[in-house]
Amino acid sequence: MLHGHSRSDASSLLQSRGERATPARKAVLDILLGASSALSHADIDAQTRSRGQPLDRVTLYRVLDWLVSHGLAHRIAAEDRVWRYNVAHDQDHGHAHFRCSGCGQVFCLNELRPAFAVSLPEGFHFQQAELTIQGLCPTCNKP
Amino acid sequence: MLHGHSRSDASSLLQSRGERATPARKAVLDILLGASSALSHADIDAQTRSRGQPLDRVTLYRVLDWLVSHGLAHRIAAEDRVWRYNVAHDQDHGHAHFRCSGCGQVFCLNELRPAFAVSLPEGFHFQQAELTIQGLCPTCNKP
């Protein structure tokens, strides 16, 4: 998987916010920056492990929570009841997600900003909407 | 909570499909028919218990699975990673859900059929879309 990010991106991203750039945070953020789809805790754990710098399960959970609460990552709940994370893109306007019914991977569709006219039943108060599209990802779509 | 369903609705619904109308299925389906929002396993368990006909945890899971796989119920995964169920309404066109950020309850919005122009990235194959709206339910919306 080719991509243009390097370790330093993660560091500088953290530093530019005046936050501590600890090894765990740098590693996790770097992994997220290099991912092409949203990653689960298990995915990230596997990557830290294969990089030879395994993190404690709990530490990983806490780093992810920290990244989310500091606006650096975004957390997605999918049908399989597993949290998935990706780097937060600009605003947190309710964007759309794509879930592959073949492999279960979740992709963020940042471009897609569907307009829909919402008319809720009496008494309901609207706050935010999220669109989830299900289908086949490029890999699973191949014959 | 007033509603017009009775035990016999569940029975006849099952029988009209030529399926076994066991006590467990009748009870669960009846509960679902009388619910105003999607119910979790715990919700349904509590109701069977308060009715004096408690079901085994596992039996309840299996009855729910059975109902879903036979098109009688619909299963929803919410942010809290708890399955919720409601009676399946006609077609299974991807409909919309409302999740209350106050109490966590999930409501099915059967009427809402938002139109959105989906243009997926190259290689992705569309199957179905689902809209989740977050906000406050009538109860939590009261001052």
Added chain:
DNA sequence: CCCGGTCATGCAACAGGATTGCAAATATCG
């Protein structure tokens, strides 16, 4: 430079939801 406090990490134990295996009970069909 060192001390004291704050923040981060790791380990262990736990929690809650859901699933699996297996045996007993129940229903269906010939």
Added chain:
DNA sequence: CGATATTTGCAATCCTGTTGCATGACCGGG
């Protein structure tokens, strides 16, 4: 009625995620 298939219940297990607590790293002030 008896053979067969389906349902139910119980126990044990799994999987994801959390909490408590002690240790270790970092930072800022003297």
